[in-house]
Amino acid sequence: MKKILIATKNKGKVDDFRAIFDQDRVEIISLLDLDSSIEDIEETGETFSENAILKAEGIAEQMNLPVLADDSGLSIDYLDGRPGVYSARYAGSDKDDQRNIEKVLSELEGVPLEKRGASFICALAFAVPGKETIVKYGKCSGVIVEEPIGENGFGYDPIFMPDGYNLTMAQLSPEEKGRISHRGKALKEMAAWLELEGKEGFD
Ligand SMILES: O=P(O)(O)OP(=O)(O)OP(=O)(O)OC[C@H]1O[C@@H](n2cnc3c(O)ncnc32)[C@H](O)[C@@H]1O
Numbered sequence: 001m002k003k004i005l006i007a008t009k010n011k012g013k014v015d016d017f018r019a020i021f022d023q024d025r026v027e028i029i030s031l032l033d034l035d036s037s038i039e040d041i042e043e044t045g046e047t048f049s050e051n052a053i054l055k056a057e058g059i060a061e062q063m064n065l066p067v068l069a070d071d072s073g074l075s076i077d078y079l080d081g082r083p084g085v086y087s088a089r090y091a092g093s094d095k096d097d098q099r100n101i102e103k104v105l106s107e108l109e110g111v112p113l114e115k116r117g118a119s120f121i122c123a124l125a126f127a128v129p130g131k132e133t134i135v136k137y138g139k140c141s142g143v144i145v146e147e148p149i150g151e152n153g154f155g156y157d158p159i160f161m162p163d164g165y166n167l168t169m170a171q172l173s174p175e176e177k178g179r180i181s182h183r184g185k186a187l188k189e190m191a192a193w194l195e196l197e198g199k200e201g202f203d
């Protein structure tokens with residue numbers, strides 16, 4: 001079985017990737033499965049793609065292995081694109097999903113639904129030691145609802161209702177989320193590109 005290393009310490013992201021890949025053919029491993037001697041990569045970039053490349057190349061170099069990394073976040077129209085690249089730490093350095101959600105909801109208090117448009121964005125980088133890194137993107141548009149609903153997923157999923165759904169992302173099954181999410185779309189683009197180029201693909 002093929003193994004893919006995802007350069008993330010976010011358990012929710014790892015679960016998302018596991019739901020997207022065919023688990024009988026690909027084993028997903030992440031930084032959570034490796035010993036902690038791996039140096040943390042600082043996300044010093046100003047864009048999703050810069051940070052995705054930093055993470056993928058940083059870990060690929062340390063491990064001498066091909067690595068996938070995603071940098072992602074929520075861009076809210078009414079907040080001029082915030083929290084954006086700062087999504088993980090929007091309410092503080094402890095990366096607390098609950099507090100991040102509360103901050104967003106308080107900033108949108110009283111804002112009507114038609115002005116609550118938002119998009120999840122994902123930049124996905126694939127780094128192979130000694131080769132040029134590839135980056136692909138995915139976007140999922142929707143609205144920010146007024147109260148958190150649902151138990152699945154992670155991050156801002158309970159307050160994000162994707163276009164065409166009457167459910168929040170946290171009410172969708174992991175497989176359904178993978179079909180429509182920013183992460184699922186970026187991964188599909190990446191897989192298609194690797195196939196097109198005749199490169200060693202994922203599955
Ligand atoms: O950097 P790694 O270790 O991968 O983990 P992270 O959580 O710090 O990941 P990012 O730097 O890419 O920040 C992404 C944040 O954007 C939000 N986010 C991204 N994708 C999401 C999704 O599918 N559902 C809900 N929130 C998401 C969530 O708050 C994430 O913590």
Ligand SMILES: [Mg+2]
Pocket residue numbers: 043088
């Ligand atoms: Mg991060």
